[in-house]
Amino acid sequence: MRRRASAADAAPDTAQELKARALRHLARREHSRAELGRKLAPRAESPEALEQLLDALEARKQLSNERYAELRAHQLSRKYGAARIRLDLKSKGVAADIAERVAAEDELARAASILQRKYRSPATTREEIARRMRFLQSRGFSHDTIRRLLSSADAD
Numbered sequence: 001m002r003r004r005a006s007a008a009d010a011a012p013d014t015a016q017e018l019k020a021r022a023l024r025h026l027a028r029r030e031h032s033r034a035e036l037g038r039k040l041a042p043r044a045e046s047p048e049a050l051e052q053l054l055d056a057l058e059a060r061k062q063l064s065n066e067r068y069a070e071l072r073a074h075q076l077s078r079k080y081g082a083a084r085i086r087l088d089l090k091s092k093g094v095a096a097d098i099a100e101r102v103a104a105e106d107e108l109a110r111a112a113s114i115l116q117r118k119y120r121s122p123a124t125t126r127e128e129i130a131r132r133m134r135f136l137q138s139r140g141f142s143h144d145t146i147r148r149l150l151s152s153a154d155a156d
Contacts, residue, residue: 010070012045020051023062030068033058034093066102069094073102079114085141109140111149123150 013021022040027029031039033054057063069089071136078084082103089099115132123129129150136146 013043014050015053016044018044018049019056022057024055026062030071031063032065032068032089032092032094033063035068035091036063056073065094066098069098069102070091073105077105077110080135080139081111081141083142087140099114107141107145108149111136111145114139115149 018040021043022036024038025036036057037050037054040050040053041047044053054063072089072092072094073085076088080088085103086096086099088105090096113121118135119132123132132150133146135141136149
């Protein structure tokens, strides 16, 4: 019976093979530099060759942490608040300043939209308001945003 070669058994990719592998990953979806580096590292001849490839992809604008952060933040913004989005982006290797900028866009409107989808009617009791606060906190919204949103709902 033939044994299938694992990634550890296989020889490292040449520069062209590594570039082709990187472009296949990028064709499927955007990747952060760190994420793509982690995926390609086991197949690279050396860390220097991997860094050269990532630099070349960035120079040709085929790889962009900002573009990745904007797309990922947009995907996550339907369900989560700025804190959760920042945490996700940082875990993917995006710089803190980029993560901060893309995560903070219109948090109050996002929270209102998420709350409207989850709860159709306005909160009437103190317990309902507390439940909604906990819900929004679990989604990564700041206390200030939650307080502004729920206090404006009480005024209505």
